Amino acid sequence: DAGVIQSPRHEVTEMGQEVTLRCKPISGHDYLFWYRQTMMRGLELLIYFNNNVPIDDSGMPEDRFSAKMPNASFSTLKIQPSEPRDSAVYFCASTRTSGKYNEQFFGPGTRLTVL
Amino acid sequence: GQSLEQPSEVTAVEGAIVQINCTYQTSGFYGLSWYQQHDGGAPTFLSYNALDGLEETGRFSSFLSRSDSYGYLLLQELQMKDSASYFCAVSGPDRGSTLGRLYFGRGTQLTVWP
Numbered sequence: 205d206a207g208v209i210q211s212p213r214h215e216v217t218e219m220g221q222e223v224t225l226r227c228k229p230i231s232g233h234d235y236l237f238w239y240r241q242t243m244m245r246g247l248e249l250l251i252y253f254n255n256n257v258p259i260d261d262s263g264m265p266e267d268r269f270s271a272k273m274p275n276a277s278f279s280t281l282k283i284q285p286s287e288p289r290d291s292a293v294y295f296c297a298s299t300r301t302s303g304k305y306n307e308q309f310f311g312p313g314t315r316l317t318v319l
Numbered sequence: 320g321q322s323l324e325q326p327s328e329v330t331a332v333e334g335a336i337v338q339i340n341c342t343y344q345t346s347g348f349y350g351l352s353w354y355q356q357h358d359g360g361a362p363t364f365l366s367y368n369a370l371d372g373l374e375e376t377g378r379f380s381s382f383l384s385r386s387d388s389y390g391y392l393l394l395q396e397l398q399m400k401d402s403a404s405y406f407c408a409v410s411g412p413d414r415g416s417t418l419g420r421l422y423f424g425r426g427t428q429l430t431v432w433p
Contacts, residue, residue, distance in 0.1 A: 237421075246426060247362070247406065249420060259413070260414055295361060306349070306420075309364070310363065311361060312360075312361055
């Protein structure tokens, strides 16, 4: 079975540019989470969806960040305009209500560098 | 709010036993999870405790005391491949979501020496 798929794996962009990160959750999972990981702040939850509906976006840093989940098999995290402080590894994770203890399955991450 | 405390670093030698502690403060609590993350990799699930006591999975065991808001991950017969970061995470209610969400600690970097 395929795990969580994220693209791109690496992204280098210049300040002010728009960045779009993509995620395909595991088939059958009804929860999708977006995390950001940095040395300074650790692993932070940005937003999560249940059945494609955003449940908690309180971790989204500011209006420059937006996330969508148009269907059960696809989600995007967009940063517009990007800033150097957005440089981080962004993880997408999924799980299912009927599964085990909110065991989250993480994708390989997107390493974002904003110059 | 939620807060979790765990040591930032632990070192040990191959074959040894190491314990990584985690204390937490939370306004709602479902259970305590542990995740492992190798350098450059993604976090992967190790264990979950909802009730007090010890859960064993091979060389790894996890313990929870709800009354003390405390848990630990015990790694036995350490191997070089166990060198990684280990995160405790509290699962708690959130905005009516059935599963709630995870609140992660800052992670403990375990280095295993030969």
